Amino acid sequence: MxxxxxxxxxxxxxxxxxxxxxxxxxxxxxxxxxxxxxxxxxxxxxxxxxxxxxxxxxxxxxxxxxxxxxxxxxxxxxxxxxxxxxxxxxxxxxxxxxxxxxxxxxxxxxxxxxxxxxxxxxxxxxxxxxxxxxxxxxxxxxxxxxxxxxxxxxxxxxxxxxxxxxxxxxxxxxxxxxxxxxxxxxxxxxTPGLVRGLADPRLALALRRMHEAPASPWTVVELAKEASMSRSAFFDRFSRAVGVAPMAYLLGWRMALAKQWLRQRELSIAEIAERVGYSAVGPFGVAFARHVGMPPGRFARRANESMHVDV
Missing domain, CATH: 2.60.120.280 (Regulatory protein AraC)
Incomplete structure (x- = not known):
């Protein structure tokens, strides 16, 4: 698990x-x-x-x-x-x-x-x-x-x-x-955060599922089912405990994983897009640029340049 x-x-x-x-x-x-x-x-x-x-x-x-x-x-x-x-x-x-x-x-x-x-x-x-x-x-x-x-x-x-x-x-x-x-x-x-969310048995189920399968096409409704809660109750309880809405948390986690894989340069951008829940490079690139401030390709190049400078 x-x-x-x-x-x-x-x-x-x-x-x-x-x-x-x-x-x-x-x-x-x-x-x-x-x-x-x-x-x-x-x-x-x-x-x-x-x-x-x-x-x-x-x-x-x-x-x-x-x-x-x-x-x-x-x-x-x-x-x-x-x-x-x-x-x-x-x-x-x-x-x-x-x-x-x-x-x-x-x-x-x-x-x-x-x-x-x-x-x-x-x-x-x-x-x-x-x-x-x-x-x-x-x-x-x-x-x-x-x-x-x-x-x-x-x-x-x-x-x-x-x-x-x-x-x-x-x-x-x-x-x-x-x-x-x-x-x-x-x-x-x-204070709100991942720790408080994991302390709630029902929210912990949804959080673990997001981490186990970040590529799954999760919706608030599907996550609420994992927690055995209604959509509205799950949304409110998650937001209060974790400090962000469920889909905002999922997006943040997907982007953190994408950044890690882009820095490692072991996977293509298409493979990374698929691993974080995007069916094509285009939608992934748009989401990544909106979240990070630059396209994934440029992020990978800068990360590589920074690594060589550090060395």
Whole structure:
């Protein structure tokens, strides 16, 4: 049976991360701006607030010792000690930050350490990362899962060591880490995305069928039958849980697969069109250009040129 979550994580191609140990003394607050990279941290000791900025209203969660948090596409967020309100987006943050070997010290350098956390980000190797990340929840918060803490520790150890096959080990650890995080939070995902959809037994049936047979001529009616639901109930439930309409999700997945095959240059455009549900190159080319911004042939050439430049 095809596992949609594993497929998405595999296509994301997570690569070697940056990680560091951060220790803090209350009161403290730190605001960060990222460029859409996945950001994670594990609370090794103590508790803190985490505020995740829009789109939409900011959301604040409390992170306790042993918790794991992942922001698949981090933009603006802030962390702060429990004795103060998280800083607003327009509020200047003046907490002292002092570098130390392997990390940083936040707050009074002579104060009592009441928070230790391992923080870091990983790089997604897929050029389609933005599309694929849009299928994931806005944030993942896992509590009481020591497996995740152990995995992150292994990632940190591997990133600082100079062992043979380091990059291969890192990529495998990161894939397991991401899947474990999503698996652990499937039933409690707070924001729409693939994880929440897979947690719904009926929606999961339709999602798996889309991934098992992307070339099938699916309609909302046929997908609703797979989920044993009426068309309208399925459409509404899918849209709320996953964050996009069923056919929009299917199109996004088909285009992600098409991009992957075009980059690999092992199949003709006609073969790729057939594999993603188009009976001819013409309609596929129109859909691909509308979705990606260029025809499939040009996309393949650019991907090939980029690969040679990277080499």
């Amino acid at each position: 095809i596992d949609p979550l594993a497929e998405v994580v595999s296509l994301l191609r997570p690569q070697a991360p940056f990680s560091k140990l951060v220790v803090a003394s209350a009161p403290w607050a730190v605001r960060r701006s990222e460029t859409g990279r996945p950001f994670y941290f594990v609370a090794l000791e103590g508790s803190c607030h985490l505020t995740i900025d829009g789109p939409g209203p900011s959301e604040t969660i409390t992170v306790h010792e042993g918790d794991f948090v992942l922001l698949p596409a981090a933009r603006n967020f802030a962390t702060s000690s429990l004795d103060r309100q998280p800083p607003r987006e327009d509020e200047p943050v003046t907490t002292p930050i002092v570098p130390m070997p392997g990390g940083a010290r936040i707050g009074d350098p002579d104060g009592k350490v009441d928070m230790r956390m391992l923080v870091g980000h990983c790089v997604l190797g897929s050029p389609d990362a933005e599309l694929l990340v849009s299928l994931l929840p806005r944030w993942v918060h896992v509590r009481g899962e020591r497996r995740l803490s152990t995995l992150v520790q292994l990632v940190g150890d591997e990133s600082r060591a100079d062992r043979p096959a380091r990059e291969i080990v890192m990529s495998r650890l990161l894939e397991v880490l991401l899947i474990e995080a999503f698996r652990a939070t499937a039933s409690t995902a707070a």
